[in-house]
Amino acid sequence: MTHKTDEAWCNSGKSQSAISRRFFFTLLGGTAVLMTDGLISSRSIAAAGSAVPRVKALVFDVFGTVVDWRGSIIREGQLLAERKGYNVDWGEFADRWRAGYGPSMNRVRTGELPWTKLDDLHRIVLDELVEEFSLTNMSEEELQHLNYAWHRLTPWPDVIAGLSRLKNEYPIATLSNGNVSLLMNMAKNAGLPWDTIMSAELSRHYKPDPEAYLKAPELFSLAPDEVMLVAAHPSDLRAAAAAGLSTGYVHRALERGAENPKARPDTGQFDIYAEDFLDLARQLGA
Known part of the structure; x- marks a missing residue:
């Protein structure tokens, strides 16, 4: 037996049209997802839970930040x-x-x-x-x-899981001084799940030249502050911030070996400070 309310729902094109224009939440696999006009976009949920809601894409320094x-x-x-x-x-x-x-x-x-x-x-x-x-x-x-x-460099232990979580919510890409073939081969070898490879080779400017940073928002068709550079190196992040990008610091204490641990930079310089990529994902709502 079909309830009248169900019949009214199915038979009313007006109701269906109204619902197709309405934003509503559902649960898929335990994850809150925003649906609109038949398209599912978890990006709006990530933005709502992010410490930096303006950010729409992430680019990563590689040597030392992603790989050891x-x-x-x-x-x-x-x-x-x-x-x-x-x-x-x-x-x-x-x-x-x-x-x-x-x-x-x-x-x-x-x-x-x-x-x-x-x-x-x-x-x-x-x-x-x-x-x-x-x-x-x-x-x-x-x-x-x-x-x-x-x-053939090896990623830090948190990287694959952290990038996979971030990739669910954001476009993720390299932004490295490494050339494209180097970064591509590294990704294949290590299983790094980039959406795309961005390199200083594309702008023919090495970081910290501003052209190297601004190539990412240009190619993503975003404003500079809608792109976050994630890096373990304060100087890299300061140059990115000077070019207008958002910044996320990830601490890699052992980059130069256990006998020479790195100190954390002072807080207040960057938009996010994270212990690793999993912490970064949590802070960005992923």
């Missing part, structure tokens, strides 16, 4: 040493390789070098370290494999 570059390079060096018999302090080697990162990009920024991908800048520094650390008898294939260790 130091531990990964140490592991690659140890594997190389097993094959070649090298006696090297791989922690020092990793630190020295990373230390060449900023100066090599500055050579591009100042015009000393033309636009050069990070893979090629890494190789310039590596060739110097091979001599310094006496890594003798390495073939070109072995050198290239070691240089591509930056394509």
